[in-house]
Amino acid sequence: MNATKEQTPSDIEMLLPWHAAGTLSHSDSERVAAALARDPELARRYAMVRDELGETIVLNETLGAPSARAMNELFAKIDAEPARKPSVSLGLAARMSGFFANLAPRTLAYASAAAVLAILLQAGFIASVMIKETSPGGYVTASAPSDVMKTGSIAMIRFAPQATLDDVNKFLFVNKFSIVSGPANGGFYTVRLADKPLPKAELATIAKKLREDKLINFLATVE
């Protein structure tokens, strides 16, 4: 290797550590792999990089772990912090998804029913606030949304945070679903899965399949 090359290493050579660690983009990784295949000297240096990577891992793994003191201190400090008000903000959807993710399937099934009820009550309340000024009749009860749900097969769906509008549109179009209302608190949509009430078993099968869709964060059918 000449002096000039030492001072100005090629871009490929500088990427070797990330190639070894597997953290390069696909295109960069392919570029490095091609260079390694045609340049034996580069391949020799890559072997050094791999040695360094291996020994860095070994070294770090020998450093052990912190004692329980660190955790005890942390949670003592957290407990001493002022109580936090749960804020109804953009983070709510993510927080709720975490809550549901932690539940066991059976618990989730029971919780779903309770969640839907709570959501309907909330929706009813919000609807009552929104139409209060235009409706001389005054108070609208939580039974309003359930009227909608009497037609067809309905589910409460929250889409995954990464789902784009386009994704949701395609999902609805492909499955021939339609949004009845939403989003309500927590990012829930009331979605009509079919125009007619489907048999319970069929609805459960559809729901199970939909829950496996990566676009779906939470789904509960409404009977």
Next chain:
Amino acid sequence: MQTTPDEVLIARIAGGDRLAMQVLFARHHVRVYRFVLRLVRNEATAEDLISEVFLDVWRQAEKFEGRAAVSTWMLGIARFKALSALRRRPEQELDDETAERIEDQSDNPETTLAKKDKSSQLREVLSKLSNEHREIIDLVYYHEKSVEEVAGIVGIPAATVKTRMFYARKKLSELLKEQGIDRGWP
């Protein structure tokens, strides 16, 4: 098995969920500790610092915007805490600890016989690198951070990340050469 994504845990922490904090801590505290320990080279200080790092996570969770992975965000906080702690400590204390801390990991009785082994010597010189070089080597090789993620954690441009890593490796070779191992590079 499906695990709760870090981002979801952070959102729950923002809502004051202590259990989510426990999960996040269990998931990341060892790596954060090791990153900090390699910088401050003192176990007690590193333990104190990880409490502070995770307390910051607790307090700042609501501000997390998801522009970087949660682990990257936490390593950035950890690095800031470690460098602040280093600035507060006398230079002499650092030097003494440098001599007795991490190098001892490879100098214990079990490895003495293997002292001439290339691998153990490589580990030894990895501990002799400057903090600047050590942190970038650790971030790339151990913490598996991309060029862009390292740039975010260290606060330098991506191009500088690549050249700094290159020179860290070059220094490594020079230190090995001083110990009688010539890798034929640089």
